[in-house]
Amino acid sequence: MNLTAPRVTALAASAFIGCALLTGCSSSDDDASADCSIVEEGLDPDITQEQIDFACDLTADPLPQDEATAMIEDAGYDWRIGVIDGEPQAVTMDYRIDRLTLTVDDGLVTDGMWG
Numbered sequence: 001m002n003l004t005a006p007r008v009t010a011l012a013a014s015a016f017i018g019c020a021l022l023t024g025c026s027s028s029d030d031d032a033s034a035d036c037s038i039v040e041e042g043l044d045p046d047i048t049q050e051q052i053d054f055a056c057d058l059t060a061d062p063l064p065q066d067e068a069t070a071m072i073e074d075a076g077y078d079w080r081i082g083v084i085d086g087e088p089q090a091v092t093m094d095y096r097i098d099r100l101t102l103t104v105d106d107g108l109v110t111d112g113m114w115g
Contacts, residue, residue, distance in 0.1 A: 044097070044114070044115070046097050047097065047114050051077075051114055054075060054077075055100060055112045055113075055114065058071060058072070058100075058109065058112055059109060059110060059111055059112055062105075062108035062109060062110050063108060063109055064107055064108060064109075065081075065102075065104050065107055065108070065109055068102070068109035069102075069109075072100055076098075077098050077099065077100060078096065078098055078099040078100075079099060079100045079101075079102055079112075080099060080100075080101055080102070081101075081102050081104055082101040082102060082103060082113070083102075083103040083104065083111075084104050085104070085105055085106065086105070095115045096115065097114060097115065099114070099115065100112040100113065100114060101113045101114075101115065
């Protein structure tokens with residue numbers, strides 16, 4: 001029996017939900033901090049509210065890549081670049097709860113997804 005397909009589907013669903021949650025947090029509305037307290041059903045239960053808040057704060061006002069990655073490292077997390085100017089980058093399929101996969105547009109970090 002092939003168990004790879006369900007795992008990939010579950011990972012993709014988690015990634016989509018996490019991305020949707022963090023996208024809502026990256027808006028510039030005054031309600032952005034309220035959005036960060038919402039944990040969507042299906043989001044990895046090992047992702048803490050602290051991590052959600054960190055990612056939301058990181059992307060609320062886009063920072064230059066070097067500043068954003070320094071903040072991530074100072075907080076004790078790992079990072080990688082998943083998308084640069086709309087172009088997906090080659091990344092490994094391993095899932096790491098302590099790593100942010102970043103989206104960079106014009107040198108600014110505009111999104112971050114745990115995993």
